[in-house]
Amino acid sequence: MRILVVNCGSSSLKYQLLDMDGERIMARGLMERIGESNGRVFHRTHMASGRIHEVKFETPLTDHRAALRQAVRQLTASDTGAIAGPEEIDAVGHRVVHGGEAFREPTLVDAAVLDAIEKTIPLAPLHNPANLMVINIARELFPQIPQVVVFDTAFHHTLPPHARHYALPWSYYEELGVRRYGFHGVSHQYVSREAARRLGRSPEDANLITAHLGNGASICAIKEGASVNTSMGMTPLQGLVMGTRGGDIDPGVMLYLARCLDMSVDELEDVLQNESGLKGLCGMNDMRDIQKAAESGDASARLALDMFVHRCRHYIGAYAFELGRLDALIFTAGIGENDAVIRAACCEGLASFGLNLDPLKNRTPEDHQGEISSTGSPIKIYVIPTNEGLEIARQTAKVVGSIG
Ligand code: ADP
Numbered sequence: 001m002r003i004l005v006v007n008c009g010s011s012s013l014k015y016q017l018l019d020m021d022g023e024r025i026m027a028r029g030l031m032e033r034i035g036e037s038n039g040r041v042f043h044r045t046h047m048a049s050g051r052i053h054e055v056k057f058e059t060p061l062t063d064h065r066a067a068l069r070q071a072v073r074q075l076t077a078s079d080t081g082a083i084a085g086p087e088e089i090d091a092v093g094h095r096v097v098h099g100g101e102a103f104r105e106p107t108l109v110d111a112a113v114l115d116a117i118e119k120t121i122p123l124a125p126l127h128n129p130a131n132l133m134v135i136n137i138a139r140e141l142f143p144q145i146p147q148v149v150v151f152d153t154a155f156h157h158t159l160p161p162h163a164r165h166y167a168l169p170w171s172y173y174e175e176l177g178v179r180r181y182g183f184h185g186v187s188h189q190y191v192s193r194e195a196a197r198r199l200g201r202s203p204e205d206a207n208l209i210t211a212h213l214g215n216g217a218s219i220c221a222i223k224e225g226a227s228v229n230t231s232m233g234m235t236p237l238q239g240l241v242m243g244t245r246g247g248d249i250d251p252g253v254m255l256y257l258a259r260c261l262d263m264s265v266d267e268l269e270d271v272l273q274n275e276s277g278l279k280g281l282c283g284m285n286d287m288r289d290i291q292k293a294a295e296s297g298d299a300s301a302r303l304a305l306d307m308f309v310h311r312c313r314h315y316i317g318a319y320a321f322e323l324g325r326l327d328a329l330i331f332t333a334g335i336g337e338n339d340a341v342i343r344a345a346c347c348e349g350l351a352s353f354g355l356n357l358d359p360l361k362n363r364t365p366e367d368h369q370g371e372i373s374s375t376g377s378p379i380k381i382y383v384i385p386t387n388e389g390l391e392i393a394r395q396t397a398k399v400v401g402s403i404g
Contacts, residue, residue: 026082093396098124099151155185158226182230190391214333215243221319243285246276354378
């Protein structure tokens with residue numbers, strides 16, 4: 001079975017074509033600056049011979065339709081494409097950021113599903129409109145191919161009521177869906193399954209904390225295979241200190257800013273989404289630059305780093321307590337997979353709680369199958385590269401397989 005995975009943002013579109021027989025990547029690509037005259041196209045075909053064919057160029061990408069057409073052109077290019085035509089694709093798996101209350105699992109797209117996704121738009125106005133638009137375009141371009149939606153919120157539908165709700169007037173939940181949903185579910189699910197496999201346990205028998213630390217970041221508490229708490233909330237603004245989002249904040253600060261600076265809702269949203277977090281603290285949002293600046297004595301970069309780590313430790317500690325028994329802590333995503341300094345700082349001084357990081361293994365996790373805890377550490381610590389494309393493809397294949 002061949003699955004095309006599509007993951008789009010408001011001005012970008014990522015895709016991967018996977019052959020599920022052996023879970024092999026056949027091709028992948030990225031379209032950036034959609035809507036601009038100098039759109040950017042990256043495409044890579046993993047040829048059957050083992051050779052990799054790569055193209056990279058600029059071209060106008062007027063809209064998402066043009067971007068998806070460009071992706072199909074690359075996938076089916078006569079000498080260098082992975083397939084002869086779209087008829088060789090068995091299903092398309094779309095990542096959708098917010099599934100609201102309605103979606104708890106991957107779902108085959110039909111008119112009713114599209115209506116239900118439309119209703120989630122107020123909950124994710126920055127993400128879901130582009131997701132919905134691309135599903136519609138893909139249905140037009142590939143009318144014969146089943147389309148499946150995989151939601152970033154779905155893995156967290158198991159949050160118990162006491163972790164799911166805000167202490168606000170109940171009618172806001174009932175009438176407007178104001179509650180915690182959680183995000184990065186595809187990633188937390190993928191690395192948790194992989195961690196359980198490494199522990200030699202079934203997912204239902206593993207208690208884990210997964211730390212997805214990228215530009216966007218969240219931590220998840222997983223009890224016997226199910227998400228029971230996670231640091232993001234109704235939107236991806238809550239929780240950790242992120243690249244440009246500040247995470248947890250006293251809501252009174254927003255009221256104060258609105259009053260003192262006469263800021264509108266849109267202006268406040270821009271600050272929360274794009275001007276806060278690491279960037280707000282030190283003007284940089286790439287952890288590599290921040291590490292370098294902190295090493296050379298930049299005090300604001302040092303504070304940004306310290307706050308990032310402090311917030312991670314806050315959630316790791318809280319979730320270990322909530323879980324009662326913890327089998328493993330997992331680091332993933334851009335920072336979690338690559339930044340040994342952050343991982344060491346997150347685990348510093350926790351040996352008496354059972355988290356015993358091996359500093360040598362932490363520097364070269366790839367030489368130790370990702371295990372960075374010392375031999376005999378009661379709680380294992382792993383670095384597990386996330387693979388959201390594969391997880392979406394697996395879930396899509398399962399849905400399509402179940403309809404025969
Ligand atoms: P997202 O998918 O949320 O955009 P990623 O998971 O790709 O984010 O992570 C991107 C972040 O990972 C970058 O902003 C950068 O800070 C960090 N990163 C990537 N490589 C390294 C590295 N070698 N060391 C430290 N941080 C890194």
